[in-house]
Amino acid sequence: MQGTSVMPNLTSVLFDKTEWETPDTFNPEHFLDAEGKFVRRDAFLPFSAGKRACLGEGLARMELFLFFVSLLQTFCFSTLDGVQLSTEGIIGATRTPYPFKIYATAR
Numbered sequence: 001m002q003g004t005s006v007m008p009n010l011t012s013v014l015f016d017k018t019e020w021e022t023p024d025t026f027n028p029e030h031f032l033d034a035e036g037k038f039v040r041r042d043a044f045l046p047f048s049a050g051k052r053a054c055l056g057e058g059l060a061r062m063e064l065f066l067f068f069v070s071l072l073q074t075f076c077f078s079t080l081d082g083v084q085l086s087t088e089g090i091i092g093a094t095r096t097p098y099p100f101k102i103y104a105t106a107r
């Protein structure tokens with residue numbers, strides 16, 4: 001009906017067991033082929049798709065790249081002994097990780 005608000009739930013595709021080998025695990029190999037080269041996956045839609053897709057995608061990708069590359073060039077990150085980090089999160093308008101502690105050691 002005209003005027004109806006629609007909120008797509010991207011979790012259904014970003015954690016789709018028929019699209020991802022290990023959807024509940026941090027697994028960079030989701031984006032690597034057998035030779036270790038980057039592969040684009042159609043199911044990776046954090047910025048949504050179609051006419052109402054994110055207008056800030058280019059800016060967000062650039063900022064995330066600069067932010068994480070600067071951190072990784074400066075620090076080594078590790079977990080506290082015996083602590084296993086969880087990919088579970090707090091569900092709201094976005095999915096946020098539970099608070100966690102890690103070591104950041106200067107490189």
Ligand code: HEM
Nearest residue numbers: 007008010046047048051052053054055056057059060064
């Ligand atoms: C990691 C960062 C970001 C993610 C994951 C993200 C994700 C999304 C998603 C999924 C939508 C579609 C929402 C819907 O279904 O209606 C959206 C819309 C939008 N985003 Fe982003 N976004 C990010 C950063 C940004 C930034 C940095 C800007 C602007 C500087 C931006 C501007 C917008 C705008 C204007 C829309 C509405 C587009 C429309 O409805 O026509 N976003 N974003």
